[in-house]
Amino acid sequence: MNTTHYLHLVQAAIDEVNASFPQQPAGLYEPLRYTMKLGGKRMRPLLTLMGAGLFTDKVEPAIPAAMGVELFHNFTLLHDDIMDNAPLRRGMQTVHEKWDVNTAILSGDVMYTQAFRYITKSPAAALADVLDMFLRTAAEVCEGQQYDMDFERQSKVTIEEYLRMIELKTAVLAGASLSIGALCVGAPQSEARKLYDFGRLFGIAFQLQDDILDVYGDPKTFGKQVGGDILANKKTFLLLSALQRANGLQREELLNWLQAPASAGTEKVEAVTAIFNQLGIRDLARECMNEHYHKAIDALHHTEADALRKAELRAFTDALMVREV
Amino acid sequence: MNTTHYLHLVQAAIDEVNASFPQQPAGLYEPLRYTMKLGGKRMRPLLTLMGAGLFTDKVEPAIPAAMGVELFHNFTLLHDDIMDNAPLRRGMQTVHEKWDVNTAILSGDVMYTQAFRYITKSPAAALADVLDMFLRTAAEVCEGQQYDMDFERQSKVTIEEYLRMIELKTAVLAGASLSIGALCVGAPQSEARKLYDFGRLFGIAFQLQDDILDVYGDPKTFGKQVGGDILANKKTFLLLSALQRANGLQREELLNWLQAPASAGTEKVEAVTAIFNQLGIRDLARECMNEHYHKAIDALHHTEADALRKAELRAFTDALMVREV
Numbered sequence: 033m034n035t036t037h038y039l040h041l042v043q044a045a046i047d048e049v050n051a052s053f054p055q056q057p058a059g060l061y062e063p064l065r066y067t068m069k070l071g072g073k074r075m076r077p078l079l080t081l082m083g084a085g086l087f088t089d090k091v092e093p094a095i096p097a098a099m100g101v102e103l104f105h106n107f108t109l110l111h112d113d114i115m116d117n118a119p120l121r122r123g124m125q126t127v128h129e130k131w132d133v134n135t136a137i138l139s140g141d142v143m144y145t146q147a148f149r150y151i152t153k154s155p156a157a158a159l160a161d162v163l164d165m166f167l168r169t170a171a172e173v174c175e176g177q178q179y180d181m182d183f184e185r186q187s188k189v190t191i192e193e194y195l196r197m198i199e200l201k202t203a204v205l206a207g208a209s210l211s212i213g214a215l216c217v218g219a220p221q222s223e224a225r226k227l228y229d230f231g232r233l234f235g236i237a238f239q240l241q242d243d244i245l246d247v248y249g250d251p252k253t254f255g256k257q258v259g260g261d262i263l264a265n266k267k268t269f270l271l272l273s274a275l276q277r278a279n280g281l282q283r284e285e286l287l288n289w290l291q292a293p294a295s296a297g298t299e300k301v302e303a304v305t306a307i308f309n310q311l312g313i314r315d316l317a318r319e320c321m322n323e324h325y326h327k328a329i330d331a332l333h334h335t336e337a338d339a340l341r342k343a344e345l346r347a348f349t350d351a352l353m354v355r356e357v
Numbered sequence: 358m359n360t361t362h363y364l365h366l367v368q369a370a371i372d373e374v375n376a377s378f379p380q381q382p383a384g385l386y387e388p389l390r391y392t393m394k395l396g397g398k399r400m401r402p403l404l405t406l407m408g409a410g411l412f413t414d415k416v417e418p419a420i421p422a423a424m425g426v427e428l429f430h431n432f433t434l435l436h437d438d439i440m441d442n443a444p445l446r447r448g449m450q451t452v453h454e455k456w457d458v459n460t461a462i463l464s465g466d467v468m469y470t471q472a473f474r475y476i477t478k479s480p481a482a483a484l485a486d487v488l489d490m491f492l493r494t495a496a497e498v499c500e501g502q503q504y505d506m507d508f509e510r511q512s513k514v515t516i517e518e519y520l521r522m523i524e525l526k527t528a529v530l531a532g533a534s535l536s537i538g539a540l541c542v543g544a545p546q547s548e549a550r551k552l553y554d555f556g557r558l559f560g561i562a563f564q565l566q567d568d569i570l571d572v573y574g575d576p577k578t579f580g581k582q583v584g585g586d587i588l589a590n591k592k593t594f595l596l597l598s599a600l601q602r603a604n605g606l607q608r609e610e611l612l613n614w615l616q617a618p619a620s621a622g623t624e625k626v627e628a629v630t631a632i633f634n635q636l637g638i639r640d641l642a643r644e645c646m647n648e649h650y651h652k653a654i655d656a657l658h659h660t661e662a663d664a665l666r667k668a669e670l671r672a673f674t675d676a677l678m679v680r681e682v
Contacts, residue, residue, distance in 0.1 A: 060503040111466060115459040134440040134506060137462060141436060142499040144466070148473055149492045156485075167474045174467040178385040181459060 038081045063139035076209040077102040083213025086337035094216035096153035103147035110140040158215040169208035176201025203235025226335045233328035240321035243268040259301030363406045388452045388464035401534040402427040408538025411662035419541035421478035428472035435465040483540040494533035501526025528560025551660045558653035565646035568593040584626030
C-alpha cells in the first residue's frame with residue numbers, strides 16, 4: 033500500500049471521529065471539530081499506519097491508535113498555543129483566539145480524553161504495550177514543553193539540552209506513533225523498539241529541519257513568517273550554535289540584536305542571518321540533522337520487516353526531510 | 358474494615374504516588390506534589406476503596422484506580438481554578454497563583470496523564486470495564502464544566518438544567534469512583550451499575566448540600582466565605598428556585614441585588630438571604646437534596662453486597678450529608 037492510500041484511510045477515519053463527537057455542549061465540542069479539520073500533514077497517524085504496514089497489508093487494527101495519536105497531537109497544539117500566545121495555526125485562528133482561553137483549556141482536556149479513548153480501542157492483545165508506550169510518551173511531551181518554556185527564561189542552554197528538549201517535545205511522539213502501529217498488528221516488542229528509535233531519531237532531524245527552514249525557508253512556500261524564531265529570540269539549534277561559535281565581536285553583535293525589539297523586524301532577521309552565515313551555522317545544523325537522520329535509517333535497517341515495505345516508509349520520511357514547508 | 362483504615366490506605370498510596378513523580382523538570386512536577394498534598398476529604402478514592410470493600414476485605418486491587426480518580430479530580434480542580442480565576446483552594450494559593458497559568462495548564466495535563474496511568478494499573482480482568490467507565494465519566498466532567506461556564510452567560514437556566522450540570526460536573530465521578538472500585542475486585546457489572554447510581558445520586562445531594570452550606574453554613578466551621586455564591590451571582594439551586602418562586606416585588610428586589618457589585622458585600626448577602634428565607638428556599642433545597650439522597654440509598658439497598666458492609670458505606674455518606682464544611 034502506498035502513502036496516498038494511507039492518507040485516505042486517515043482522512044476517512046478523522047471524518048468519522050469528528051462525526052462521532054457529541055453535538056452538545058457545542059462550546060466544548062465545536063473547537064475539537066475545528067481543530068481536527070485544520071489539516072496539517074497528518075504525519076503521526078500516517079506513521080502509525082506505516083508502522084503497521086511494515087508487517088501486514090491489513091493495517092485497519094492500527095486505525096483507532098492512529099486517531100489516538102492525532103487527537104493527542106492536536107490537543108498538545110491547542111494547549112501549547114495558549115502557552116505560546118500564538119494567534120495563528122496553519123494560517124487559521126487558534127482556538128483561544130477564535131473562542132477564548134477557557135474554551136481552549138477545556139476543549140483540550142476533552143480532546144485528550146478522546147485521544148485516550150481511541151488508544152484504548154487498540155487490539156486487546158497489544159493494549160498493555162500500546163498503553164505503556166502512549167502514556168510514557170504523553171508524559172515526555174509535557175516534559176519537553178516544560179523544558180521549552182524553562183529555556184526561554186534560562187540565560188544558558190547547551191546544545192545537548194536543546195536536543196533533549198526537542199527529542200521530548202517532538203521526536204518521541206513520532207517514535208511512539210510508528211511503534212504503536214507495529215504493536216497493533218502483532219509485531220514483536222523488539223521490532224517496535226527499533227521503529228521507536230527510527231521515529232525518535234527522525235523526529236529530531238525533522239525538528240532541526242524546522243529550525244533551518246524558519247531562517248532559510250523560501251518565503252513563497254514556507255507556511256510561516258521566515259525569521260519568526262529570530263524575532264522571538266527563540267533558542268534554536270542555530271542561535272545556540274552561533275552563540276557558541278561566535279568570536280568576541282560577533283557574540284557582542286548577536287547579543288545586541290537579541291536585545292532589539294521584535295519591531296526591528298526585517299533588519300534584525302537579516303543581521304542575525306548574516307552572522308549565522310559568517311559562522312556557517314546552516315551547514316552545522318544540516319550536519320546535525322543528517323547525522324540524526326542517518327542514525328534513524330540505521331535503526332530502520334535493523335528491523336526485520338520486508339525490504340520493499342521499509343523502502344516505502346523511507347521514501348515517506350525522505351520526502352519530509354527535503355520539504356520546504 | 359472501617360473508614361479510618363481506608364483513609365490510611367489512601368494516604369499511604371498518595372505518598373507513594375507523590376514520591377514516584379520525577380524530580381525533573383521541577384516546574385512540571387512540583388505543582389503536582391503541591392496539589393496532591395493540599396489535602397481535602399479524599400472522598401473519591403475513599404469511595405473507590407469502599408466500593409471494593411462492599412465485596413471483599415482485600416481492597417488492594419482497587420488502590421491504583423483510587424489514585425487514578427484522585428489524580429483526575431485534582432487535575433480538574435487545577436484547570437477549573439484557572440477558568441474560575443480562583444485565588445485559593447483549601448485555604449492555600451492555587452497553582453496558577455503560586456506559579457502561573459501556563460504552569461497550571463501543563464502540570465494539569467501531566468497530572469491527567471498520571472491519572473490515566475494509575476487507572477490502567479487496574480486488574481487485567483476488569484480493565485476494559487474500568488477504562489470505559491473512567492473515560493465516559495472524564496468526558497462528562499468536562500461537559501459539566503462547560504455547562505457551568507455556559508450558564509454564567511445564559512440569562513435563563515432551568516432547575517432541570519442546573520441539576521443535570523451538577524450531575525455531570527460533580528456527581529458522575531462519585532458514581533464512577535464507587536463502581537470502579539467494585540469492578541476492580543471482580544464485582545459483576547450489574548452490581549457496579551447500582552453502585553454507580555448510588556454514587557451519582559449521592560453526588561447530586563452532596564452538591565446541593567454545598568449550595569445550602571454556602572448560604573447557611575456556620576462561618577466558624579465553613580471553610581469558605583459564607584455567601585460566596587451570592588456575591589458571585591452564581592446560579593445555584595437556591596437562586597434559580599428563588600427566581601422561580603418570587604412574586605413580582607421579590608423578583609424585582611432579587612434582580613436589583615444581582616446588579617449590585619460584589620463590593621456590596623455583607624449587605625448583599627443578607628438581603629438575598631432574607632429573600633431566600635421569605636420564599637422558604639432552604640427547605641426547598643433540603644427537600645431536593647433529601648429526595649436525591651433517598652433515591653441513592655434505594656440504589657444501595659438493591660445491591661447484593663453484605664448488609665453490614667453496606668451499612669458502613671451508608672454511615673460514610675450519611676456523615677458527608679450532615680457535614681458543616
